[in-house]
Amino acid sequence: MTAREILILNVDDNEAARYTKNRSLRHAGFTVADAATGYDALRKAEELQPAVVVLDIKLPDISGLEVCAVLKRRWPRIMVLQTSATFTTGDDRSRGLEGGADGYLTQPIEPRELVAAVRALLRLSEVEDKLRRLNETLEQRVDERTRDLAAANEQLRQEISQRKRAEAALVQAQKMEAIGHLTGGIAHDFNNLLTAVVGNLDRIRARAKDSKLVQLAEHAFRAADRGSKLTAQLLAFSRTQKLATQPVNLQELFEGMTDLLRQSLGPTVALTVEVEPDLPQVLADPNQLELAILNLAINSRDAMRGGEGRITVIASRGIRIEALNELPPGEYVNIAVQDNGSGMTPDVVSRAFDPFFTTKPAGKGTGLGLSQVYGIARQAGGTAWIASERGSGTTVNIVLRLTHDTAQKVAPEDVATAQRNSETILVVDDDPDVRALVEDFLSEIGYRVLAAADGDEALRLLDSATPHLVLADFAMPGNNGADVAREIRRRMPDIPILFFSGYADTAALESAVGSTPLLRKPFRPAELAAAVRSLLDGD
Known part of the structure; x- marks a missing residue:
């Protein structure tokens, strides 16, 4: 803004003093309006909104001190330069400044001093305006920053919540993995025991004629069945054995x-x-x-x-x-x-x-x-x-x-009517009780059985015999079931192989033997008979 665009209100009841100040300010390039009384000064201040009021203290109606107080109360951005030819002491100046004036000059005033004082007040006003705008902008920035921080804080809370859920899921997965390792280690031996117990109890129950013996076998069978379900529970929540x-x-x-x-x-x-x-x-x-x-x-x-x-x-x-x-x-x-x-x-x-x-x-x-x-x-x-x-x-x-798939219901095979055959079956299992159970049952229903205690013995038997089916345990010392299966497939590509295992980790089994059929321990003799017949018939 140029000096010509800046309005100065010049208030003085003394016509000569008012003219002198008006002339000095106009020569400096300012636009000047005059007032001779306090009330006229307040009216023109409201109408013109001057940048600076040069205000004499001694006025005919109300004092310049009162006019200054009203100006600062109503229009605090107007700068007030008080002047006086009467009140010239230090106390007078102090009283004027403390009453709200922004500057104080005693008359007579040198023209250059008056102009310099007005320009100083304008600079001060400009600085105050900048500070005011800066404060307003700062408040706006603070509000915006506060909103940004609130949004960031909310996002952080959500991320923390998601992280906690992820950590909880990870902890749960680690627990399941730990239990999986534990159950995998014990499931093989435990299921071998259960296979022998369940299988033999089933055969005792089927053969017994004494009702008391049948009842005792039934009680024992139910207890063994509970043990089998307990193992299934362990494998289910450890998630190492796939569900059907x-x-x-x-x-x-x-x-x-x-x-x-x-x-x-x-x-x-x-x-x-x-x-x-x-x-x-x-x-x-x-x-x-x-x-x-x-x-x-x-x-x-x-x-x-x-x-x-x-x-x-x-x-x-x-x-x-x-x-x-x-x-x-x-x-x-x-x-x-x-x-x-x-x-x-x-x-x-x-x-x-x-x-x-x-x-x-x-x-x-x-x-x-x-x-x-x-x-x-x-x-x-x-x-x-x-x-x-x-x-x-x-x-x-x-x-x-x-x-939206439709469940296919398959009627179970009646094992009692299963056809008896004379095919040769090679049974490979390192557990003597399970091996004896399988050998006795398959022989009983008409099959010719070759039995081997480990993979090496099974491969030696293949040098002199050609079985129609190989029934092999998966986890064995030395050559395990997968090793035996690979060697048999190399020698006899068309021979069917059925695995039976109490090993827990389904993924490990599939990785080793692929899609080879698997009968999971413990199994009942009827389940074994159905699985064997199905493979031999090419179903």
């Missing part, structure tokens, strides 16, 4: 197991089962899914005070978004087992899926039930999660993928 997933109709599944649920829960528990109409099939292992739901229902019953309460099982597409965050895009169904029991604390909820964790008294629970539920859901491509609050009951949710 297939399309499952939940309406049919619940219709088939509702009576079992009611019997297991007892008359003091009210059970409600709700399946959403026209719900597509889900991908699951039906046997393991039934066992998981039964375990959840029994857990809910045990959590009820006095064993009395209400359990609701709901299958629907209503799934909380948090449960889907860890799953790939797709269609899912939620199976919720709800109870009005005692509920869980947050600490218990966070550990509920941990293997061997249980809140039940010693001897009342293995801590495998919920771990199995989680393992079954994850293997089927879904997940499991818990919603619970102490005193308000618990809901355990199993999330499973929907599938």
Whole structure:
């Protein structure tokens, strides 16, 4: 802005003094308006909004001190330069400055001094305007920065939350891996024992004529069967053994197991089962899914005070978004087992899926039930999660993928009518009890059996015999089942090979033997007979 564009209001009741100041300011290039009284000065200040008011203190109506106070109150950005020929002492100047004036000159005033003082006030005004604009801009920047920081903080909180979920998933995966290694190490020997026990008990039960002996064998068989299921539970939640997933109709599944649920829960528990109409099939292992739901229902019953309460099982597409965050895009169904029991604390909820964790008294629970539920859901491509609050009951949710495929029901073969044949079968197993069981049973139903205790012995037998089928254990000392299979295929490419194994890691088996048929231990003699006949017939 040029000096000509700057308006100065010159206030003085003395005409000569007013003229002198007006002339000096105009010569300096300023535009000047005059006022002879205090009230006239206030009126023109409101009308013209001058940059500077050169204000004499002694006026005929009100004093310049009062005019200054009004100016600063109404228009604080107007600069005030007070002048006086009467009030010239240091106290007078102090009083004027403390009353709000921005400068003070005593008259007579040298023209150059007046112009310099006005220009100094204009510079001061310009600096104040810049500071004011800077403060306004700074406030705006602070607001914008605050919003940016709030957005960044929210994003950070979300990332931390996602990281915690990822870390929790990693910890859970590491736990499962550790248990997988543990169970893989013991499963082979344990399943060999169970194979011999289950197989021989099955044969005793079939042959026994004494009803008491049949009953004792039945009791022992059920105990061995529970041991087999315990191993299956360990392998399920460790996720080293694949489930036999297939399309499952939940309406049919619940219709088939509702009576079992009611019997297991007892008359003091009210059970409600709700399946959403026209719900597509889900991908699951039906046997393991039934066992998981039964375990959840029994857990809910045990959590009820006095064993009395209400359990609701709901299958629907209503799934909380948090449960889907860890799953790939797709269609899912939620199976919720709800109870009005005692509920869980947050600490218990966070550990509920941990293997061997249980809140039940010693001897009342293995801590495998919920771990199995989680393992079954994850293997089927879904997940499991818990919603619970102490005193308000618990809901355990199993999330499973929907599938529009149709389940193929296969009628089981009646082993009692299986054809007896005279084919030669080579049996290879390092466990003498299992080897004896398989050899005796296959011989009993008509096959010619060659038995070998390890891979080396099996390969030596092949030098002098040509079996129609090789039945081999996978995990053996020396040459394992995979080594034997590769050498047999090299010598006899067309001979069928059936593996039977109690080894836990399905991925390791597939890596070693590919798509070669596998009969998992423990198996019953009838299952063995069906598998052997199927391979020999080329099915």
